[in-house]
Amino acid sequence: MNARPAAPALAALLLALRVVGDLQVADGPEDSGDDVLDPRKIVDLLGEDDYLDVLVGGGEDGKFLSLPGFGYFDSCINPPAECPNSNITFWLYTRATAEQPEQLDVAVPESIQYARWARGKPVKVLIHGYTGDKDYSPNTEIRPAYLNHSEYNVISVDWSPLAPSPCYVQATYNVALVGNCTAQLLDEMVRQGVTRLEDIHVVGFSLGGQVAGNIANYITSGTLTRITGLDPALPLFTTISTAPRLDSSDAEFVDVIHTNAGWKGKLMPSGHLDFYLNSIIQQPGCSWDSSCDHARAPAYFAESISSPQGFWGFSCSSIVSFYTGVCSPDDAAELVLMGENANSSSRGIYFAYTNPTYPFAKGHDLGEAVEAVHNATSQVGEAIQGAATNTSSEAAEAAQNAGAEVAGAAGGVAAVHRPSASD
Numbered sequence: 518m519n520a521r522p523a524a525p526a527l528a529a530l531l532l533a534l535r536v537v538g539d540l541q542v543a544d545g546p547e548d549s550g551d552d553v554l555d556p557r558k559i560v561d562l563l564g565e566d567d568y569l570d571v572l573v574g575g576g577e578d579g580k581f582l583s584l585p586g587f588g589y590f591d592s593c594i595n596p597p598a599e600c601p602n603s604n605i606t607f608w609l610y611t612r613a614t615a616e617q618p619e620q621l622d623v624a625v626p627e628s629i630q631y632a633r634w635a636r637g638k639p640v641k642v643l644i645h646g647y648t649g650d651k652d653y654s655p656n657t658e659i660r661p662a663y664l665n666h667s668e669y670n671v672i673s674v675d676w677s678p679l680a681p682s683p684c685y686v687q688a689t690y691n692v693a694l695v696g697n698c699t700a701q702l703l704d705e706m707v708r709q710g711v712t713r714l715e716d717i718h719v720v721g722f723s724l725g726g727q728v729a730g731n732i733a734n735y736i737t738s739g740t741l742t743r744i745t746g747l748d749p750a751l752p753l754f755t756t757i758s759t760a761p762r763l764d765s766s767d768a769e770f771v772d773v774i775h776t777n778a779g780w781k782g783k784l785m786p787s788g789h790l791d792f793y794l795n796s797i798i799q800q801p802g803c804s805w806d807s808s809c810d811h812a813r814a815p816a817y818f819a820e821s822i823s824s825p826q827g828f829w830g831f832s833c834s835s836i837v838s839f840y841t842g843v844c845s846p847d848d849a850a851e852l853v854l855m856g857e858n859a860n861s862s863s864r865g866i867y868f869a870y871t872n873p874t875y876p877f878a879k880g881h882d883l884g885e886a887v888e889a890v891h892n893a894t895s896q897v898g899e900a901i902q903g904a905a906t907n908t909s910s911e912a913a914e915a916a917q918n919a920g921a922e923v924a925g926a927a928g929g930v931a932a933v934h935r936p937s938a939s940d
Contacts, residue, residue: 593681593684593687594678594679594684594687596678596679596691596694598694600623600694600697600698600701601622601623601624601698601701602694602698604676604678604679605674605675605676605679605694605695605698605699606620606622606651606674606675606676607620607621607622607672607673607674607675607699607702608620608621608651608672608673608675609621609632609633609634609670609671609672610660610664610670610671610672610673611633611634611635611638611664611668611669611670611671612635612664612668613633613635614633615661615664618651618673619632619633621672621702621706623698623701623702623705626705626709629702629705629706629709629711630709630711632711634670634711634712635668635669635670636711638667638668638669638670638716639669639670639716639717639718640669640670640671640672640706640712640716640717640718641659641663641669641670641671641672641718641720642672642674642699642703642717642718642719642720643655643656643659643660643671643672643673643674643720643721643722643725644674644676644695644699644719644720644721644722644725644726644728644729645673645674645675645676645677645680645722645723645725646680646721646722646723646724646725646726646750647680647682647685647688647723647724647750648677648680648681648682649677649680649722649723649725650675650677651673651674651675651677654722654812654815655720655722655725655747655814655815655818655819656673658815658816658818658819659720659815659818659819659822660673662819662820662822662823663822665823666822666823670712672702674695674699674725674728676691676695676728679691679694679695680724685752685753686753688724689724689727689750689752689753689754692724692727692728692731692761693731693734693761695728695731696728696729696730696731696732696733696734696735697731697734697735699719699728699732700732700733700734700735700736700737701735703717703732703736703738704736704737704738707738708738714738714739714740714741714742715742716742717741717742717743718742718743718744718745719732719741719743719744719745719768720744720745720747720818721744721745721746721747721749721763722747722748722814722815723747723748723749723750723781723782723811724750725747726746726747726748726749726750726763726773726787727749727750727754727761727762727763729744729745729746729763729767730744730746730749730761730762730763730764730767731761732744732767733766733767733768740768740769741767741768741769742768742769742770743768743769743770743771743772743861744763744767744768744770744771744772744788745771745772745773745774745818746763746771746772746773746774746787746788747773747774747814747815747818748774748775748776748777748778748781748782748783748811748814749762749763749773749782749783749787750781750782750783751778751779751780751781751782751783751784752781754783762783762787763783763787763788764787764788765787765788765789769861770789770790770861771787771788771789771790772788772789772790772791772792772855772859773786773787773788773790773791773792774792774794774814774817774818774855774856775791775792775793775794775797775814776794776795776797776800776810776811776813776814776817777798777799777800777807777810777811777813777814778793778797778798778836779797779798780798780807780810780811781807781808781810781811782811782814784836786866789863789864790853790859790863790864790865790867791865791866791867792828792830792855792867792868792869793836793839793866793867793868793869794813794814794817794868794869794870794871795869795870795871797836797839797868798810800813800871800873801871801872801873802873802874813871813877816875816877817855817856817871817877817878818856818857820856820875820876820877820878821855821856821857821858821878822856822857822858824856824876824878826876826878826879826880826881827854827855827856827858827878827880827881828854828855828856828869828871828877828878828879829852829853829854829855829869829879829880829881830852830853830855830867830868830869831844831845831846831852831853831867831868831869832844832851832853832865832866832867833866833867833868834865834866835866836866839868852881853867855867855869
C-alpha cells in the first residue's frame with residue numbers, strides 16, 4: 518500500500534492530538550511516550566544477543582524479521598562494540614586534498630598528526646545517514662560548498678558498513694557506536710593540538726543527525742560548540758529519553774532544518790533553533806517524493822554557505838500556531854537567518870519558504886509566497902481542528918488535500934517570484 522500521500526493527514530492528526538488535551542498515543546504506565554519499535558526497548562525485552570540474532574537472521578528457526586516500512590533483516594552485520602572500529606572511517610578533505618582525501622585513524626596517531634590540515638581553520642564534520650557513505654549526501658552537496666567558499670578542514674565520517682539497506686533497525690542500534698568512535702577521534706584531534714574544540718562544527722543528515730547527538734554522550738574534551746541537524750531521522754527515535762537522539766543539550770548551539778517533518782524527519786523541535794521549511798512535510802519541486810523532501814535539508818544548507826540572498830525565517834511559537842495561521846512574517850519582530858551563518862544566540866521555532874529549484878534561497882523578500890502559503894495552511898488548520906473531533910475518511914482527506922495545497926502554493930508562487938540581487 519502506498520502510504521506517502523497520507524502524510525499530511527497523519528501530521529494533522531498528530532497535531533490535533535497534541536492540541537486537544539495534550540493526548541499521547543499508546544502510552545503505558547512505565548513507557549510514556551516511547552516508540553514501541555525503539556531498538557533499545559527491544560534490546561531490553563529480548564536481550565542483546567537475541568535482538569541481534571533477529572536482526573541478522575539468526576535464531577533457532579533461521580527466520581528473519583520484517584517490520585513494515587523497514588525491509589527484511591537477513592544480511593545485517595553485528596559490529597564489535599569497540600572504538601576504533603574498522604566499520605567506521607574518517608576522511609580529511611581540504612583544498613589541498615580534495616581529490617585525494619587522507620584517512621584519519623585513532624589507532625595510528627601519526628595519521629592525525631601528519632595529515633595535511635588547513636592549520637587554524639574551522640573543522641566541519643559531516644555525517645551521512647541510512648544507506649549513505651562519504652561520497653553520498655550530505656557530503657556531495659556540503660563538502661564542495663565549503664571548500665569552494667573558503668579554506669576549511671572537512672571530515673567525512675563513513676559508517677556505510679553499519680547502515681546498508683535494508684538494515685534500518687540495525688543502523689539505529691549502531692548510531693551510539695558511531696557517535697562514540699567519532700567522539701574518540703575529536704578528542705584525539707584536540708589532544709594532539711591539530712584543532713580546538715571550539716572550532717569543530719558537526720553536521721549530520723537524517724540518521725547522521727542522531728549520530729551527531731550521540732557524540733555528546735561520549736566526548737571528553739568538553740561540550741561541542743555547534744551541531745547542525747539536517748532533517749534528523751524520525752523512525753525509531755520518538756523515545757521520551759533525550760540520550761539516544763539529538764537535542765539542545767548536545768552542544769552549546771544546536772540548529773535544525775526540518776524538510777520532511779513527521780515522515781522521514783523529526784516532527785518536534787530538536788534544537789535551540791529549529792527551522793521548518795515550506796509546508797514542513799513537502800518541499801516545492803518534489804512532487805510528493807519523500808526522499809526528495811528529505812534531501813532538501815542538505816541542499817538548502819549547502820546553498821546557505823555562500824548564498825547572497827540567504828534563507829530567512831519568521832518566528833512562530835509552534836507548528837500548530839503556524840498551521841492555524843496565528844503567526845506570520847508581518848507579526849514577527851525580526852527575520853532570522855537559517856543555515857551556515859545562523860546567529861548562535863537565536864532561539865525558537867522559525868518557518869521559511871524557498872524556491873522550487875536552485876537557487877532555493879528567497880532572501881528577505883518572501884513576497885506573495887507568504888500570503889499564498891498562509892491561505893493554504895489556514896485550510897490545514899481547519900483540518901486539524903476537524904481531526905480532533907472527527908477521524909473519518911472525510912477529515913483525513915481534507916487534511917491531505919490541504920497539505921497538498923500548502924506545497925503547491927509555495928512551489929507555484931516561487932516559480933514566478935525571484936528575489937533580486939539586493940535581497
